[in-house]
Amino acid sequence: MSEVHDIAIIGGGITGAALAYFLQGRRSVVLLEQESALGFHSTGRSAAEFTRRFHSPEVGQLTQASAGFMMTPPPGFAEIDLLRPRGNLLIADAEKADHLRAVYDHECANAPKDTPPVEFLSVDQAMEKVPFLDPGWVNAAFYDPDCWDVEVETLLQGYVRGAKAQGAEFQQRATVTGATRENGHWVIETSAGEMCAKTVVNASGGWADPVAKIFGANALGIIPHRRTAISVKVPGHELTHIPEVNEIDELFYFKPDAGQLMVSPADETPVDPHDAWPEELDVAYAAHYLGECTTLEVTHVAHSWAGLRTFAPDRLPVIGFSEQVEGLFWLAGVGGYGIQTSPAVGQIAAALLSEAPLPHPVADIDPRLFSPSRLER
Numbered sequence: 001m002s003e004v005h006d007i008a009i010i011g012g013g014i015t016g017a018a019l020a021y022f023l024q025g026r027r028s029v030v031l032l033e034q035e036s037a038l039g040f041h042s043t044g045r046s047a048a049e050f051t052r053r054f055h056s057p058e059v060g061q062l063t064q065a066s067a068g069f070m071m072t073p074p075p076g077f078a079e080i081d082l083l084r085p086r087g088n089l090l091i092a093d094a095e096k097a098d099h100l101r102a103v104y105d106h107e108c109a110n111a112p113k114d115t116p117p118v119e120f121l122s123v124d125q126a127m128e129k130v131p132f133l134d135p136g137w138v139n140a141a142f143y144d145p146d147c148w149d150v151e152v153e154t155l156l157q158g159y160v161r162g163a164k165a166q167g168a169e170f171q172q173r174a175t176v177t178g179a180t181r182e183n184g185h186w187v188i189e190t191s192a193g194e195m196c197a198k199t200v201v202n203a204s205g206g207w208a209d210p211v212a213k214i215f216g217a218n219a220l221g222i223i224p225h226r227r228t229a230i231s232v233k234v235p236g237h238e239l240t241h242i243p244e245v246n247e248i249d250e251l252f253y254f255k256p257d258a259g260q261l262m263v264s265p266a267d268e269t270p271v272d273p274h275d276a277w278p279e280e281l282d283v284a285y286a287a288h289y290l291g292e293c294t295t296l297e298v299t300h301v302a303h304s305w306a307g308l309r310t311f312a313p314d315r316l317p318v319i320g321f322s323e324q325v326e327g328l329f330w331l332a333g334v335g336g337y338g339i340q341t342s343p344a345v346g347q348i349a350a351a352l353l354s355e356a357p358l359p360h361p362v363a364d365i366d367p368r369l370f371s372p373s374r375l376e377r
Helices: 014-022 057-071 094-109 123-129 152-165 205-214 280-293 342-354
Strands: 004-010 029-032 049-051 083-085 088-092 119-121 140-144 147-150 169-171 176-182 185-190 193-202 223-232 244-247 253-257 260-264 303-311 318-321 328-332
Touching: 004 014, 004 185, 014 029, 014 152, 014 328, 014 342, 029 193, 049 057, 057 342, 088 094, 088 123, 094 140, 119 123, 123 140, 152 169, 152 342, 176 205, 193 205, 193 342, 205 223, 205 303, 205 328, 223 280, 244 280, 260 280, 280 303, 318 342, 328 342
Parallel strands: 004 029, 004 193, 029 169, 088 244, 193 328
Antiparallel strands: 049 147, 083 147, 088 140, 119 140, 176 185, 185 193, 223 260, 223 303, 244 253, 253 260, 318 328
């Protein structure tokens, strides 16, 4: 019989890797990833921002609890900073100017702890930050300095390297095809051979519901949603220091990326789990929105792509043991905030799996908020 690990993590995205890291060698771990590379689907296609604003209260807690790790990771975790200052400029046309002011007032009154204040800007001040905005379209704006780019690959590899140093095994090209429960552990059939583990962690992102069914659990309604992005060249403009720009209702957003401008129509289309690709209409919307709010003429899309953002019905993550199936632990539904909350989510999951107290950064978070029982019932 194959070696029986304590924990098999199914899914090599940022969440599964974070859990492997934060288990800190307290359990024997094998991570199974169906693709040839870790972080292939959602993690590697994220807009990759860290911001403590504009979240639900629960996700805000997870983000705040992750801030310390993201800003000051442990010694040796990474050779470069995980976060780079970016800033976020929120804009509105004349029709939504009053709404933007209301959002600004709300953010002033409900600022997260230890964050710099948002700044209401005139149109001229907004254009100082982003010179190619169209003053005929932009009617109101405010600026959030507490927005950062995340070095996603550095974060992912830090988790992986640290987990391997603590004894975790990583198996790629290992699609789970079947499972049976025998003598208190799972026998897992994969395309890379048979694996055995006492507990299985379902960290398979957009595939969470189909994977759960393999282990005899009911689907929880965790649905992947496609999001599209394009890259365009902006000749004559230095993009390095411009902020991210968001339409006040996130109808679209854009930000510098590798010397070009990454633009998204912020689409969120429910889809079956798959290797996502952009639809022509969504690519056209991205180019349209950029041309509408700026003076740029978009004549060519240099690159387009799509990724999956996966949500539970209440849009909160699902973290905890199944009440339906012995030895099954859910770690899914982290939506568009999986990267920035991965330190907190990983620590909560690791504590629950190790039957240990929640560590300091997440000690004030009630993990019952995220229990799969709320959906299983």
